[in-house]
Amino acid sequence: xxxxxxxxxxxxxxxxxxxxxxxxxxxxxxxxDAVQETWLKLGRTDTxxxxxxxxxxxxxxxxxxxxxxxxxxxxxEESLDERFDTFVxxxxxxxxxxxxxxxxxxxxxxxxxxxxxxxETLGPDERLAFVLxxxxxxxxxxxxxxxxxxxxxxxxLASRARRRVRGATPAHDPDPGRQREVVExxxxxxxxxxxxxxxxxxxxxxxxxxxxxxxxxxxxxxxxVCGARAVAEQAMxxxxxxxxxxxxxxxxxxxxxxxxxxxxxxxxxxTVADGRITGLYILADPERLARLRVPDPAG
Numbered sequence: 001x002x003x004x005x006x007x008x009x010x011x012x013x014x015x016x017x018x019x020x021x022x023x024x025x026x027x028x029x030x031x032x033d034a035v036q037e038t039w040l041k042l043g044r045t046d047t048x049x050x051x052x053x054x055x056x057x058x059x060x061x062x063x064x065x066x067x068x069x070x071x072x073x074x075x076x077e078e079s080l081d082e083r084f085d086t087f088v089x090x091x092x093x094x095x096x097x098x099x100x101x102x103x104x105x106x107x108x109x110x111x112x113x114x115x116x117x118x119x120e121t122l123g124p125d126e127r128l129a130f131v132l133x134x135x136x137x138x139x140x141x142x143x144x145x146x147x148x149x150x151x152x153x154x155x156x157l158a159s160r161a162r163r164r165v166r167g168a169t170p171a172h173d174p175d176p177g178r179q180r181e182v183v184e185x186x187x188x189x190x191x192x193x194x195x196x197x198x199x200x201x202x203x204x205x206x207x208x209x210x211x212x213x214x215x216x217x218x219x220x221x222x223x224x225v226c227g228a229r230a231v232a233e234q235a236m237x238x239x240x241x242x243x244x245x246x247x248x249x250x251x252x253x254x255x256x257x258x259x260x261x262x263x264x265x266x267x268x269x270x271t272v273a274d275g276r277i278t279g280l281y282i283l284a285d286p287e288r289l290a291r292l293r294v295p296d297p298a299g
Contacts (some may be wrong), residue, residue: 008049010039020208021133026089026116029291034064043288054144062132063146067234069124086222088211088283089116091267093257094249095295111249111268113281117166117209122161129154130161170207171273172253179254179272180247186277187256190235191242198235198238202228203276210234213285241265250281257294264289286294 017038021031036059050056054070061147091113119127125147133136140151141156147154182201189197208225225231245256250269267289271279283289 006042009053010042010057013057016054017057020058020131020136022090023091023116023119023135024062024127025068026087026120027288028090034061034068037064049131055095055138058136058138059142059146062128062138062143062243066124066128066146071263086209086211086223087120088281089113089120089162089291090281090288091250091255091269091281091291092252093267093295096247096249096254105196112172112253112271114169114172114271114279116251117121117281118165121168122164125149126157126161126164129157130165131146133158133233134162160243170271170278172271172278173273173275176254178275179270181273182275182277183247183254183270188233190239193236195232195236198232199228200264201276202231203273203278204228206231206276206278206280208234208280208282209288210282212284213287217241246294259294264292264294267292 015033017035018031021034022242023026023033025034038057041060042057096185108113115240119131122130128147129140129143132143133140138155144154147157149157183201186198186201188194189201204227206226208223208229208231210223210225212222214271223234225234241258241260244258244260244265245268246259248255248257248267250256250267253271255267255269264283266284268283269281
């Protein structure tokens with residue numbers, strides 16, 4: 001196979017590989033690094049021995065991501081990283097004009113911020129088994145060599161991960177119209193300083209997770225806030241930003257970006273269930289926000 005043909009074949013699979021890596025790693029930059037490393041490994045491989053290029057690339061990018069996750073875990077143990085509890089994955093932003101309710105429900109179920117946050121709590125091997133099998137239908141026989149286990153043991157990894165994901169991922173209403181109604185009411189209450197209205201729109205066990213990066217302190221520091229009253233107090237504290245909110249799709253679900261003088265200050269994803277907000281996921285890390293682009297409303 002010529003170099004040009006190999007490059008063309010790889011590009012056919014790039015979006016898929018990026019999707020796998022993003023779900024494995026939770027950051028767009030690391031996902032791109034993993035895809036690039038997969039391309040380099042392909043270039044060092046005798047392609048004449050590859051029968052199924054798509055399957056080969058998927059398992060290779062999975063192995064690359066697994067190594068990155070294991071390395072990340074070692075760094076986290078060495079540094080006792082306190083930001084782990086407040087980490088918010090990089091969001092995928094899209095304009096509301098791209099909304100296809102049926103497709104977005106499927107997309108949100110497989111890559112919503114709430115799911116990615118839960119995936120961060122899994123061990124590397126569990127995460128790989130769950131992502132490849134449950135989200136991308138890779139057979140356990142193909143996953144087992146990557147984690148150096150038998151297919152039966154790999155199945156147990158995925159099963160254990162699945163139970164944890166189901167137990168920790170908050171329920172959400174898939175209807176974007178109902179999502180917007182609740183979030184709009186929440187923002188209006190914040191703008192107006194209506195504390196009781198905010199409380200009524202928040203689930204009693206709502207969780208707010210804010211990731212402002214390692215260098216941001218003060219009131220804007222990274223934090224994990226639990227309970228309706230505490231989250232409402234945070235909304236009141238930052239109510240001055242409510243008028244700058246623009247609706248966008250955040251990983252397939254309704255969310256907002258706060259843009260002041262052309263600069264993105266934060267991205268917030270929401271989970272909504274039974275007319276109340278169950279989760280808020282706020283990325284306010286200036287370094288990571290700088291890599292994102294505010295979606296064009298026209299799409």
